[in-house]
Amino acid sequence: MIIDILTIFPGMVAGPIRESIIGKAIERKLIDIRVINIREYAVDTHRTTDDRPFGGGSGMVMKPEPLAASIGSVRENDPTARVILLSPQGRLFDQKIAFELSRLNHICLVCGRYEGVDERIRNHYVDDEISIGDYVVTGGELPALVIVDAVARLLPGVLGSDESLIEESFTTGLLEYPQYTRPEIFESHRVPDILLSGNHGAIQRWRRQQALFRTWQRRPDLLNNDELSSEDKQLLAEEIENKKDLGIEKPGN
Ligand code: SAM
Numbered sequence: 122m123i124i125d126i127l128t129i130f131p132g133m134v135a136g137p138i139r140e141s142i143i144g145k146a147i148e149r150k151l152i153d154i155r156v157i158n159i160r161e162y163a164v165d166t167h168r169t170t171d172d173r174p175f176g177g178g179s180g181m182v183m184k185p186e187p188l189a190a191s192i193g194s195v196r197e198n199d200p201t202a203r204v205i206l207l208s209p210q211g212r213l214f215d216q217k218i219a220f221e222l223s224r225l226n227h228i229c230l231v232c233g234r235y236e237g238v239d240e241r242i243r244n245h246y247v248d249d250e251i252s253i254g255d256y257v258v259t260g261g262e263l264p265a266l267v268i269v270d271a272v273a274r275l276l277p278g279v280l281g282s283d284e285s286l287i288e289e290s291f292t293t294g295l296l297e298y299p300q301y302t303r304p305e306i307f308e309s310h311r312v313p314d315i316l317l318s319g320n321h322g323a324i325q326r327w328r329r330q331q332a333l334f335r336t337w338q339r340r341p342d343l344l345n346n347d348e349l350s351s352e353d354k355q356l357l358a359e360e361i362e363n364k365k366d367l368g369i370e371k372p373g374n
Contacts, residue, residue: 122151122152122153122223122225122226122227122228122272122273122276123152123153123154123155123199123202123226123227123228124152124153124154124155124227124228124229124230124269124272124273125154125155125156125157125195125202125227125228125229125230126154126155126156126157126230126232126262126265126269127157127159127188127191127192127195127229127230127231127232128156128157128158128159128232128260128261128262128265129158129159129160129170129232129234130232130234130260130262131156131157131158133260133262133263134156134262134265134266135156137266138154138156138266138269142270142273142274142279142280143269143270143273145279146273146276146278146279149278151276151277151278151279152273152276152279154269157191157194157195159183159187159188159191160187161191162186162187162188162190162191162194163184163186163187164186164187164190169184170183170184170187170234171183171184171234171235172184174236178236179236180235180236181235181236182235182236182237182238182239183233183234183235183237183238183239183242184239185238185239185241185242188231188238188239188242188246189242189246192204192229192231192242192246192247195229199226199227201226201227202227202228202229203222203225203227203228203229203248203249204228204229204231204246204247204248204249205222205228205229205230205231205247205248205249205250205251205268206231206233206238206242206243206247206249206250206251206261207230207231207232207233207250207251207252207253207261207264207265207268208233208237208243208250208251208252208261209252209255209256209257210250210252211249211250211251211252212249212250212251212252213251213252213254213255214251214252214253214254214264214267214268214271215291216271216290216291216292218251219268219271219272219275220275222268222272223272223275223276228272230261230265230268230269231247231261232260232261232262232264232265233260233261234259234260234261251264251268252264253267253268274286288328288332291343293332294343294345294348295332295333295335295336295343295344296332296335296336296339296340296343297332297335298327298328298329298331298332298335299331299335301313301316305317313327315327326356329353329356330356330357330359330360331360333349333353333356333357333360334357334360334361334364337357337361337371338369338370338371341371
């Protein structure tokens with residue numbers, strides 16, 4: 122997969138993509154990430170990429186010409202590239218969209234700055250707009266990195282074991298069950314006995330139950346009761362009862 126990142130601050134993304142899982146995926150040629158400096162496509166002597174907004178108001182707006190030229194250079198090489206503008210006004214990024222993007226051969230992430238980009242770029246040069254959440258950050262670089270990371274780890278071979286993807290939060294529609302590692306006792310807190318039992322069937326059942334309970338407790342919006350099997354419903358009801366006895370309930374209850 123190819124991911125282009127168009128930015129006026131290439132240094133903000135160059136470091137993070139060299140590290141960890143993404144850095145290794147690049148080394149192993151599982152992914153090609155190209156950081157393109159929009160400023161190089163500005164034609165005036167000062168390489169200007171922003172200007173004052175028509176109609177007045179505060180802040181600056183990214184000029185259309187350097188954006189159009191840099192997006193054009195990507196499209197010229199590959200007309201199939203999906204051009205995505207990072208924007209707080211875009212569709213809300215989630216694991217489903219990460220899977221959707223991971224199936225494409227080429228995406229081009231356009232990072233806005235200042236008050237954003239000239240509306241004509243949005244209307245005529247962009248295929249898609251994505252937001253990473255209902256808040257505003259200073260530029261599109263951090264949102265682009267969030268998307269790169271979430272998408273790259275879904276590509277075949279990028280994670281050590283593709284199995285880690287199967288059970289993690291959101292992939293199954295549930296939050297993931299609690300995880301423990303050594304030592305068995307940490308500051309007097311013990312790992313649940315079941316995880317040390319060696320009984321794989323019972324461990325699977327416990328994990329499913331914990332995932333159901335955790336989702337019910339923390340993200341009830343993800344839990345569609347109609348889609349739960351009768352066994353899931355029973356596991357959840359049982360755990361709600363258990364936790365009630367321990368005084369642990371849904372927040373707000
Ligand atoms: N004035 C814009 C508005 O109210 O919609 C916000 C501009 S923001 C300060 C500058 C740039 O940061 C945006 O053009 C976008 O590329 C990026 N950005 C900010 N928040 C974002 C978010 N939640 N998701 C994706 N990109 C975001």
